[in-house]
Amino acid sequence: MTEQSLREDQVSSNPIEQFAHWYEEAQQAHLPEPDAMTLATATRDGRPSARMVLLKGFDQRGFVFYTNYESGKGRVLEENPRAALILFWAELHRQIRIEGTVVQVSDGESDAYFRSRPKGSRIAALASNQSAVLENRERLDARVARLTEQYGPGDGVGDDDVPRPTYWGGYRVIPEIIEFWQGRRDRLHDRILYTGQNDGTWSLTRLFP
Ligand SMILES: Cc1cc2nc3c(=O)[nH]c(=O)nc-3n(C[C@H](O)[C@H](O)[C@H](O)COP(=O)(O)O)c2cc1C
DSSP states (O other): OOOOOOOTTTSOSSHHHHHHHHHHHHHHTTOSOTTEEEEEEEOTTOOEEEEEEEOOEEETTEEEEEEETTSHHHHHHHHOOEEEEEEEEGGGTEEEEEEEEEEEOOHHHHHHHHHHSBHHHHHHHHHOOTTSOOSOHHHHHHHHHHHHHHHOSSOOBSOSOSOOOTTEEEEEEEEEEEEEEEOOTTSOOEEEEEEEOTTSOEEEEEOOO
16 A cells, blocks of 8 residues: 545545546556445435445536436435445545435436446346345346347447336435545544535535544
């Protein structure tokens, strides 16, 4: 591990820019899955749940992942549209924590992403009632076989034939806070917290490790 640090006078004043900088470094470091993140949600009465999802895009509006709107997480987000995300890049000794509110992305945005996926992934999205009970594996395989017959074989990207199911699409986590954690050899790690302000700017504070 090379000794990295986070200094208030070196980080960006905008956390999305800082995120972009770290994300690029994670990609350049050839980590196995730099886009994998934990998504934590909670029911309205406070029962937490967490699972991994893949980061598919980010910009000043927030952080986007795709899923089934009728899955466990989809139902929980419907009753309580708040979430926390964690990205952890062990090799870089870095953690990013994001907390905020969650909205569905536009149909156009979901359509565009769905179309960009290989046909096998699109058929899988269509075939899976994500998080519902599945009696046995054969039932899923049979559904996939039926859909593959219907839409034809191949793994073409970009063709329009497999329609995006209305129950599948993106969520955007609109950040209220973003914390960057840089591990240090002396255990006195660096933590920089950005907090969104009402006027759209961000305040920056350092936290005890
Ligand atoms: C590395 C990794 C990435 C994953 N990415 C996604 C994803 O982008 N979208 C998704 O719906 N599920 C993804 N999953 C599966 C979820 O972790 C989870 O099993 C599934 O979404 C059902 O969760 P739920 O019952 O809480 O809705 C991923 C799992 C792993 C291990």
